[in-house]
Amino acid sequence: MLRGPPPQELEIDSIRKPIPSRGIVRMSQSPTPNASPYPDLKNQVALVLGAGQSGNPKSKHWGNGAAIAKVLSTSGAKVIACDVNLDAAQQTASRIQASGGVCDAAQADVTSARDIQRVTDQVLTKYGDQTQPQNRLSQLPCRSPDHGRQGSGSIINNASIAGMRYLGKPQVAYASAKVAVMHFTKVTGVMYAGKGVRVNSVAPGMMYTPLLEMLGNSESDNDREVYRKITDHNVPSGVMGDAFDVANCVAFLASHSSRYITGQNLVVDGGLTSSTGTGGVPAPSPKL
């Protein structure tokens, strides 16, 4: 997000003090530091890449990127829902507009530097210097040169617990790409920290999105087997998550409330990667 002005409550920032020995700036000295409204995305702009969703366009469920766009919009941000599939982006924008949110649709392939530059330029032309890319795809993140130029912003990449554990499916390329997303996040988080740009990632676990719904309803035995394996995981919390579990974490990472967090990966998995697979109760099938 290329940031807009911070909320009024954050004027406590003005009492930041330098620490001479280290040459860094101490965060707020207030007894109630960083007591910002949560999430604080008013007057900000969010560029969500991969904001469409697979499967039945009329599904009542939300894909991760679509839900991220929705939650950022509900939190006050102006959203650009961008997807390689323009119809899918427009579907998300329509759902958000229907509930009064501000959301444009755009088309871009996140693997294309030219596409990303084009859509970034469009957003900057429309909104000036207040934009937040939510790169939520398995492909490596978009380049965001304009964040450094304007001096602040938050980038959130979408990883997966597949980049942390073997999940029972031989997805070598997917798992390798996801671990790369997490390390990319760590490295770029450090590289851009001094420029006021934060870079974090979320790693969803077993989330019920329209993609999963499609696998469950597929005529392919292989797809249904993948669905069975995903929904049979022994998640300690006893339930699958959904896209809003991911989206709410993204809203936090996008907001000023997380201003001191960068280069981190936030796992959203109901405890799955913390368990040995024996400590929880079987996850019931999702209610359809």
Ligand SMILES: NC(=O)c1ccc[n+]([C@@H]2O[C@H](COP(=O)([O-])OP(=O)(O)OC[C@H]3O[C@@H](n4cnc5c(N)ncnc54)[C@H](O)[C@@H]3O)[C@@H](O)[C@H]2O)c1
């Ligand atoms: N659903 C889960 O359980 C789960 C778990 C872990 C991680 N994830 C991650 O969450 C993300 C979304 O998952 P989902 O279940 O919502 O999937 P989805 O297929 O419903 O949504 C993905 C969207 O990304 C778009 N897209 C694909 N390639 C693109 C490209 N090159 N450029 C721009 N847009 C592109 C698709 O058109 C689609 O609209 C993925 O990165 C996935 O790896 C999902």
